[in-house]
Amino acid sequence: MSPMPQRFAAVAAVALLAVPAMLPLVSAALAWAAPEGEIWQHQLQHVLPRVTGNTVLLLVLVAAVTGVLGTALAWLVAGHEFPGRSIFAWALLLPLAVPGYVLAVVFAGALDFAGPLQSWLRDALGVGVRLPPIRSLGGAALVLSLCLYPYVYMLARVAFETGGARTLEAAQTLGMDRRSAFRRALLPLARPAIAAGVGLVCMETLADFGVVAALNVDTFTTAIYRAWYGMFSIAAALQMAAVLALLALAGVWVERRLRGGRGFAGQRPNGALPRLTLTGARAFAATGIASFVLAVAFVLPMAQLLAWAVKHAASDLDARYWAFAGRSVALAASGSLVVVAAALVHGYALRLERRPWLLGLGRLATVGYAVPGTVLAVGLFAPVAALNTWMQDRLDIAFGASAPQVFLQGTLLTMFVAYLARFLAVGTGPVESGLERIHRNLDEAAMLLGARGAGRLRRLHLPLLRGSLLAAAVLVFVDLMKELPITLMTRPFGFETLAVRVFEMAAEGEWERAALPSVLIVAVGVLPVVLLARRVTHVA
Amino acid sequence: MWLELRDAVRRFGARPALHGVSFGLEEGEVGCLLGPSGCGKTTALRCIAGLETLDGGSILSQGRVLEGPGVHLPPHERGIGLVFQDHALFPHLTARGNVEFGLQHLSRPGRRARAAEMLELVGLGDCTDAYPAQLSGGQQQRVAVARALAPRPATLLLDEPFSSLDVALRERLVGELRALLKSLGATALVVTHDQQDAFALADRVALMREGRLEQWGTPYDLYHRPVSRFAAEFVGQASFLPACCGGSGELQTELGPLVEGHGGNAACGGEVDVLLRPDDVVHDDVAPLKARIVERVFRGAEFLYTLELPSGRRVLSLVPSHHDHRIGESIGVRLATDHVVTFPPLRGVTAAGAP
Numbered sequence: 001m002s003p004m005p006q007r008f009a010a011v012a013a014v015a016l017l018a019v020p021a022m023l024p025l026v027s028a029a030l031a032w033a034a035p036e037g038e039i040w041q042h043q044l045q046h047v048l049p050r051v052t053g054n055t056v057l058l059l060v061l062v063a064a065v066t067g068v069l070g071t072a073l074a075w076l077v078a079g080h081e082f083p084g085r086s087i088f089a090w091a092l093l094l095p096l097a098v099p100g101y102v103l104a105v106v107f108a109g110a111l112d113f114a115g116p117l118q119s120w121l122r123d124a125l126g127v128g129v130r131l132p133p134i135r136s137l138g139g140a141a142l143v144l145s146l147c148l149y150p151y152v153y154m155l156a157r158v159a160f161e162t163g164g165a166r167t168l169e170a171a172q173t174l175g176m177d178r179r180s181a182f183r184r185a186l187l188p189l190a191r192p193a194i195a196a197g198v199g200l201v202c203m204e205t206l207a208d209f210g211v212v213a214a215l216n217v218d219t220f221t222t223a224i225y226r227a228w229y230g231m232f233s234i235a236a237a238l239q240m241a242a243v244l245a246l247l248a249l250a251g252v253w254v255e256r257r258l259r260g261g262r263g264f265a266g267q268r269p270n271g272a273l274p275r276l277t278l279t280g281a282r283a284f285a286a287t288g289i290a291s292f293v294l295a296v297a298f299v300l301p302m303a304q305l306l307a308w309a310v311k312h313a314a315s316d317l318d319a320r321y322w323a324f325a326g327r328s329v330a331l332a333a334s335g336s337l338v339v340v341a342a343a344l345v346h347g348y349a350l351r352l353e354r355r356p357w358l359l360g361l362g363r364l365a366t367v368g369y370a371v372p373g374t375v376l377a378v379g380l381f382a383p384v385a386a387l388n389t390w391m392q393d394r395l396d397i398a399f400g401a402s403a404p405q406v407f408l409q410g411t412l413l414t415m416f417v418a419y420l421a422r423f424l425a426v427g428t429g430p431v432e433s434g435l436e437r438i439h440r441n442l443d444e445a446a447m448l449l450g451a452r453g454a455g456r457l458r459r460l461h462l463p464l465l466r467g468s469l470l471a472a473a474v475l476v477f478v479d480l481m482k483e484l485p486i487t488l489m490t491r492p493f494g495f496e497t498l499a500v501r502v503f504e505m506a507a508e509g510e511w512e513r514a515a516l517p518s519v520l521i522v523a524v525g526v527l528p529v530v531l532l533a534r535r536v537t538h539v540a
Numbered sequence: 541m542w543l544e545l546r547d548a549v550r551r552f553g554a555r556p557a558l559h560g561v562s563f564g565l566e567e568g569e570v571g572c573l574l575g576p577s578g579c580g581k582t583t584a585l586r587c588i589a590g591l592e593t594l595d596g597g598s599i600l601s602q603g604r605v606l607e608g609p610g611v612h613l614p615p616h617e618r619g620i621g622l623v624f625q626d627h628a629l630f631p632h633l634t635a636r637g638n639v640e641f642g643l644q645h646l647s648r649p650g651r652r653a654r655a656a657e658m659l660e661l662v663g664l665g666d667c668t669d670a671y672p673a674q675l676s677g678g679q680q681q682r683v684a685v686a687r688a689l690a691p692r693p694a695t696l697l698l699d700e701p702f703s704s705l706d707v708a709l710r711e712r713l714v715g716e717l718r719a720l721l722k723s724l725g726a727t728a729l730v731v732t733h734d735q736q737d738a739f740a741l742a743d744r745v746a747l748m749r750e751g752r753l754e755q756w757g758t759p760y761d762l763y764h765r766p767v768s769r770f771a772a773e774f775v776g777q778a779s780f781l782p783a784c785c786g787g788s789g790e791l792q793t794e795l796g797p798l799v800e801g802h803g804g805n806a807a808c809g810g811e812v813d814v815l816l817r818p819d820d821v822v823h824d825d826v827a828p829l830k831a832r833i834v835e836r837v838f839r840g841a842e843f844l845y846t847l848e849l850p851s852g853r854r855v856l857s858l859v860p861s862h863h864d865h866r867i868g869e870s871i872g873v874r875l876a877t878d879h880v881v882t883f884p885p886l887r888g889v890t891a892a893g894a895p
Contacts, residue, residue: 439626441624448642450645463632
């Protein structure tokens with residue numbers, strides 16, 4: 001039914017949007033074709049084994065801790081009544097608002113040998129008392145677990161609350177008490193959701209750069225960074241990136257397989273889960289556990305952050321600070337504009353042309369959300385540099401000695417293309433569900449009444465999509481405010497944002513001075529978490 | 541012909557949804573596509589609107605080819621209005637905004653005036669600023685009709701216009717819609733699976749079955765002169781009684797002789813089945829022939845009895861409701877048939893029952 005030009009435009013748009021995500025993967029893969037002698041030998045012998053070991057160990061630790069912690073908190077909140085439950089229900093999501101590197105900075109500063117906690121312990125218990133070092137693999141696992149457990153908590157809770165009531169009742173009529181009903185019926189029911197949550201946690205852990213960099217742990221992301229900035233070997237960085245990308249894509253594949261089998265989100269609410277009212281010591285313990293997690297993961301670190309920020313405000317809250325903030329906001333705003341516009345084009349093209357192969361191509365475009373930012377940054381650097389050389393050659397031929405200098409690497413081009421690759425999926429989510437809610441009959445009605453192409457988009461879809469587009473823009477904006485590795489690795493020389501500033505202060509061990517830029521990032525980050533918390537709380 | 545389908549064919553994969561359908565509407569006529577679900581009636585409607593493409597045959601409006609070999613006019617160039625089953629009102633626009641949507645070629649005051657006129661016409665003059673969500677189902681439908689009619693289409697199509705409305709509202713709206721269409725002199729084609737709606741609304745009915753046109757005619761024809769058992773059973777209730785052709789052109793049945801009345805297709809040729817409508821079998825206390833009541837449905841003004849004849853065959857009979865008999869009682873019956881319709885007998889079927 002669709003005319004040829006429309007089909008061509010739709011296919012071209014979707015194909016073009018797949019380029020940012022595919023290009024870095026291709027250039028990383030190509031790096032294996034030409035192994036670079038010495039440096040690569042060094043990497044292979046000394047770096048790769050250690051990095052792989054650290055990355056895998058970190059993944060296992062974080063997955064285990066978040067899986068247990070997230071599920072336990074979800075069951076506590078979904079299945080029990082205790083003082084403060086309704087507050088904890090949403091407050092336990094708050095750690096999502098804190099970027100990992102900010103939490104890492106606070107922990108590193110607070111748990112340092114000279115930091116407040118250790119000093120207090122020494123005063124109280126004697127000079128010999130020492131905590132295990134926070135700047136270690138264990139410390140990184142702790143920080144990442146505290147940041148990421150909300151993913152598991154959220155998905156597990158929704159699973160318990162939507163599908164749990166009937167299951168629990170059925171199990172109880174079959175003679176099980178509450179405890180064994182949980183273990184033998186509810187837990188298996190929620191297993192796909194828990195697995196999905198742990199899957200998300202693993203993706204985030206694999207992609208993390210800020211926490212491991214601040215806490216001095218060698219993983220793939222830091223190895224890529226060091227190969228590039230330490231050894232100036234783009235080839236070695238790309239080869240590392242290829243291995244990391246392979247791990248990440250394997251993760252995507254496993255996740256899609258897990259989700260494909262059992263639709264964990266397909267459950268419709270079947271009545272409220274009856275909550276067991278805890279009393280006495282058990283109620284006290286429940287409130288205590290929830291408070292402890294929230295305090296360690298959010299309240300105390302934020303209090304410490306604010307205290308440091310206030311302490312250094314007098315000296316650091318200057319024009320330079322506002323320049324970082326302005327740059328961050330401008331970058332996040334323009335980036336989210338680009339990403340949301342692309343998401344709209346993506347969603348609209350797929351709506352016009354619903355062919356299975358085009359949907360597949362569309363999914364390729366959004367696979368970038370799983371590719372770590374470090375991989376995208378180095379993977380896009382090589383093609384952009386090649387493009388730069390090619391353009392320079394053309395100009396030199398045309399103008400000779402008077403040819404203007406091209407310097408694409410000095411622009412924000414690479415950064416925006418990498419943003420597009422990594423965050424397109426964040427934008428397409430709300431846009432697609434928004435478009436899905438607009439019944440196709442409305443398109444046909446508009447068509448019969450003479451509204452075509454752009455007119456239909458303007459008069460019908462844009463007004464109906466306003467909410468979804470705004471939601472997408474807010475989500476992308478916040479993600480871009482927090483984003484570290486892409487901005488760090490693709491920025492023009494001397495271009496500093498809040499996140500980059502935090503990273504630089506952390507690199508110099510100036511933990512307290514990293515607080516002031518962190519505060520603003522967290523403040524912005526709280527916004528979508530509150531929105532999310534409200535939605536999740538209203539599910540049941 | 542104002543609107544005409546010629547040999548229309550539409551396939552979905554290997555399965556044909558339209559199997560060579562032809563019919564036509566004259567100016568000002570209200571037609572109806574009637575049939576069970578999956579018979580192709582909605583596909584036919586969507587092909588006329590241009591939302592689907594024909595695989596063969598053609599569609600003409602006032603002699604202009606809308607659809608044919610190598611021709612596929614886009615929907616908005618056809619001069620066809622469509623009222624969707626779920627109304628498909630734009631939720632972000634008021635009633636007036638919805639009606640103005642298709643009037644972009646007019647100036648702003650022109651749009652205003654036309655929208656006001658249309659909403660007035662459908663009786664929603666004081667709801668112009670309401671959003672669809674604030675309107676009742678019946679009001680939404682009237683906005684949808686006003687929106688479709690506002691650009692002055694040559695033909696108005698309506699897809700199951702009453703299926704989303706409750707029964708009480710339905711009967712009144714069917715009457716109102718027919719009055720509106722007739723007062724405008726509009727040519728319209730309505731898709732429905734409900735025979736009552738079709739009869740109340742249409743001048744002509746196209747009965748469809750598995751992508752083919754089973755019968756095309758007035759509602760009266762469809763009921764009293766069905767061309768097939770399917771038509772007889774889909775339109776109204778039917779029972780069939782075997783009959784034998786006598787020498788003088790008389791049909792002999794268990795309920796007595798039948799004489800050709802005002803029409804029908806009675807052809808004399810040995811064994812046939814006669815179509816009996818419930819109103820053809822009349823309760824008469826003095827009739828010599830008795831039948832036993834095996835089932836009864838109270839319908840208010842009348843009872844619908846299922847009667848078992850001495851041979852074991854069953855027929856339906858409509859009896860005024862003061863004749864209150866119990867199941868198991870035997871009552872006197874006789875035939876009062878105006879239109880004798882016969883079909884070749886079905887092998888292996890001994891008793892005919894109600895659908």
